[in-house]
Amino acid sequence: MRNALVLACALLLAGLTATPAAAQAPADEQKPQLAGFEDMKAARAALDEIIRAYEAGDIGAIQARLDPAMIGFQRFLDGMRRDTANLKQTRLHLFEANVSAGPDVAMIQAAWEKRFFGVASFTPGLFTGRSTFLMHRAKDGWRLAAVSGDNPFSSESGVLATLTVMPSLIPVASLALCPGTFPGLGIELVDPDLAGLASATIEVFSSQGDREVLTLTALSPGRFRPTTFPVPLCGEALPPTPRNGKIEINFLAVPATLTFRYIDANPGANRPPATLMRSVTIR
Amino acid sequence: MNLGSRKARVVAWPAWCGPALPFALLALAGSPAGAAEGLQDNATVLAQFAQASGGPAPQLVAGEDGATKIEWHGGATVDFYSRSASGGATLTPYSGGHYHRIGMQSDLRGTAPEGDVSWMQFALTQSDDPSAILLGNSQINTLSAGRAGLGYRVAFGDVAVNHSSLGANMPLRGLLAQRYFGQTLVSASAGVIAESWEALADQGRRRMFLKNAYALKAETPFGQNLQAYATVQGYREDGDSVGANALALVPSSGNTATAGLNWREGRYFLQAEGGLSRYGEKGLDGHRDRALIVDGGWQGDKLGLRLGHHDLGRYYASLSGLAGAGIRESYANASWQTTSWMSLTGDVRRSENQMAAPPIPPPTPTIPPTPVTPYTPFVGKTEAANLRAQFTFADVPGLGLGLTVGESHGKSSGGGSNRNANQGASLSYMRPAWNASLGYQNSTLKNSLAAGSDSRSDTWMASYGRNWSDATDIAPASWMLNATASGSFQRQHLENGTTSTLNTLNLVVMGERSAWGRLSAILGGSRGHDATGGALRQHWYQLDAGRALGQRGGIRLYLRGMSSFQDRSAIAYRDKTAGVQLSYAF
Incomplete structure (x- = not known):
């Protein structure tokens, strides 16, 4: 692994110092694109909107903002619907957020705590985890592309026990x-x-x-x-x-x-x- | 602040990638007074920068062509607040006390004459409130530096690696370098996947293994319509990176190679990628697995069609957050603008979840001396269909109707079955001065493995909003007032014969006057009972007032509170917060 890392860095640094003539980028790549804090803020706001919809049980609103090509789309949706029926008064608290942004992509790492009451006995419950929310910029704003790490939205989508x-x-x-x-x-x-x-x-x-x-x-x-x-x-x-x-x-x-x-x-x-x-x- | 407005050229520049730079920016951002003084002129700002970094200040020389531009944007917010809270950690994330929270951010950029951009971004939160930062009292929210120009990009710190769906797609603390060689893009990343910068530095704040990772990608076009790429990536978890007994997991490692293509011609498009991986847990047998995704479609003027197939093995180990392992699914999706007043979106799919919950009872244990019982895969298969229709009415501008219907049926290898069904309708009417909506949703859930929670829910929602302002056709508003009242009424009937209800009312009022500032108020409450018959009573309020201080500053006062189930001591919780926030942006 360590050798691979060294090799990767060496290859890239060697490439970066190659002759300028070799750096002929396609026309559409000529203008560098950089994400700023406004992009990060907008991505976070879109994520907060999804969280509020999840807490309110408005799964239809979340579904409308998912890409149908999302891997595990149905597992994600069914898990959220199951949560909405089984867990009441759900509150999702995100904290310790860290954002990495690139052109048209923002990756939000955060810890979370999910508080709820079981539907049958109204017993309180608390789940915790840490997730990476992958947000992609679409024509109509930022969309949730995937959740990796512990998935706070959806039972059966994966949280480490x-x-x-x-x-x-x-x-x-x-x-x-x-x-x-x-x-x-x-x-x-x-x-x-x-x-x-x-x-x-x-x-x-x-x-x-x-x-x-x-x-x-x-x-x-x-x-x-x-x-x-x-x-x-x-x-x-x-x-x-x-x-x-x-x-x-x-x-x-x-x-x-x-x-x-x-x-x-x-x-x-x-x-x-x-x-x-x-x-x-x-x- | 826009130093570039001086149309300056950089003659000497401190080492961008030097270790002093983050601390220099931190020092600058950490002083509100310094930030305020930073508005005075460029020389003052650069002198502060040099003093903090310990290096020579960048010299700004006016350029006639306006070639080099240095921009520095940032801001700081300081909150002081007091909170009273009760209920305990299981019920509320908040604890009582007097707290502060400081947020700082800095975005420094320099644009060279040839268009190359160098940047340094930094954001930090410092707080003594455990609901904001659980361990420690400071958190780096973003730390990134780099340079990008014609055909290349180098980034350090927090980098977003976005190579492919099955390869690498995750945040990394390390290095990202990309460069074009002719028409071929080569991208490489290496670094550590850690929960945070603080966890990277301090073992006591780690809740997961540190993961050393690398990722490589080469992409090249073939003609105008086709791009092909290949990726290689791998990771290894550091088993010594967390304290003994902190985790019950075994450290793992994985290596993946993928190849894919993106094709687009006219109205047709296709994306495909296949991957092979090797996964291993320390001390256990390794697994090889594979993955394939194909997504394509056709986009017409009024009709769009999408088809796809995803097949990712249970042990497919990648560095991509998009690649959920153990999934096999096929789907067809269509969006059709049938008439000027109706659009339809339909989706059908069949999916197989190879990582479903294990069956009850468990697989039969083996007899010793076999060390552990082999894992028995548990597979859930689901077929689902969804349809959404949206109507508008030319005769009644502002009126809209939305209808949704969806259903999924699942079966598991353990003999279980489940069914989700949902229907919904919403009617909305929007006028310049007011709007109203009415909605209904119905959902049914059945799961033979958790029959105790089988239920049917009916939810009604209604809202009415009103706007007032002095805006005219020729003049913008100098004041505005908006009020929205909304309510929802939910009934859930459980299969065991019990019922829970929750009726919620919420009133939101927001006002703004250009010379004064803005004010918002929220007042709400809910009443109902749970499935055991216990009463549910909640109420909440929020008052938020803010106004600008000069061109760049602001002050905000806020008061908010929530009280839940006070007549049921076992689940009662409440919190009340009052605070002031000062902000400054440049």
Whole structure:
């Protein structure tokens, strides 16, 4: 990679210092085009307009301003419609914006927080992320061409999930004997792409050979915690039995490592399905 | 400020790309007093510039031909405000306290006799308000410098790489260089993809891996109508760039090569690009994948047709924000001005989402010692159609009618199905002194994987606006007043038999008098109940007054507040802000 970077820079710098005669640009490229702050401001205003329409649930207004050739057009629209029906009182707060602009293109990087209430229980929810909004200048103004990174508009269009498992170290002496439980283990999965689903699953496996599937229940749209609490984590003097619904630790063979794994089907940022893992050490 | 109005020629110029320049501009922009003094004359400004940069000042020599022009535009705003807020972080982004916010921007440009333009753009926000900047108290909003001229462009800092849909299309902190060799354009970029300049400098502010990236593109025309191009790009995430346990992700890398063409002849056009990529996660098996997009069409005087097909593999790894992976879709779109009073836009498409949510229950785990369960792809297929009609009436100028209807049906590989249907109508009437509109929308959502949220929504919207001013046919207005009242009434019926409602009213009044300034006021409220039967009560207000101070300055006073669900302690939140803003632009 580093060699490639050096090569790329060297090639370009060599090209830039070539003889002027070589620099014969087509006629329509002769006038340099530069974006100014007014362009950036207009692009940001167009993005804010889309955000206000999204908060108001006016998906038709957003659709009218999308290019039909946008890759993932229908996934984007269906996700927004699903959000409008499932998430009420949506408020999208953009902050820490950074703008890169070129001729007829503006790229707005920003962090966001999306607050909402679930439609069924009216439970409040909060999603966070960071996006790059690609804005293209069209004849009738700036248009949203794409959203990369975490997509704040559309469930299922890709936001990186977060998996939290606490604590990361458990003394073996604190484990109850099987079939006991361990109330101190906190597990939370937040995946905005699953907003509306009642449950999600994660996989847990241990260095001693145990393997279990934990079902998590939605507390609010996209936020999941273990259905069974306290988590059935216990110790015994035998090797663990996979898939028996209990996370067993052979306390004669510690230290052991528990690994919790969740596959985010669409983590955004052009990333293919990603594996999220958290580890807990038992000693 | 337009130094170029002096028609000056630059004889000596400090190093444009020197490291002192950003700090020099920052120092200049950071002093409101300095900015005010900057209006005095060119010599003062350039002396300040030289003092801040530590180099010799650019000398301005009057040129008879007006060849070289230096322009410096910028501005600063300073806000002081107090806010009271309650509700907690889950309900509101705001916290109470006394805050300030300073925004500065500077756009410095020099145009050489041959037309080459050099520039340096910088914008910064400094604030102690955590809702504006979560970590730290300053944020570089834009930092860019470069030079562009006949057949070349070089840019440093924040660069917008816009090579192709499947190749590279993203912001980069680094270098962009483009040059024509004959008719062939070569473009190259290299740098780091980071969340911000602050995250690039400080590991404590990173929430994602730093991504080292490069991108190359060569494009050449073949005849008058065809352009062909090829791109190569790659990236590698730096696994050590974030603290231990900050991310549950594995760092990845990707390399992509694409080739494409743009063709246009008469009324026909075609754009196509294909790409191959290799993606890998540290410690895991790599994946090769491919992508293809084809978009074409025909544009007549009254009819426009567009057809396209996109097929991007699940593991297609590019540097383009446009290239959403795991998509296969085909579409046809038509816009038709059927008569002078009616236009139609229709769209049909079939799409396949290979990155849909996983099925419930999950795939069966494998037996140890296999380290992890293999990922089972979950695919959603959707067919959709949309139609929009717009009518105008020659007999009733100002009257317009819009109708929309759309539907999509989806099926998933896990046996699930979903359906979205929506219809809408809007009637609007616009006169010089007033306008009115009435709209209705209906949508139905069904999803077998989330049946608890299946619902049907009906929304009515109405608005009435009135304008007053002293404008005449020959004289512009010296004052104006605008008032708009709007309301929306929404009912959502959930499949489980419950109903939620929300009725909203909003009044906006705006006035402006050239000698005084401008004033706007917003007052609104909503009433309803959620699906559990709990009452929903909100109200909000905003008062904003501003006036110019001299030719370039301004002052603004604002007061705004929102109060939500105060009779329900579990979800109650409110905020109230009062502040003053001073601004200066040059």
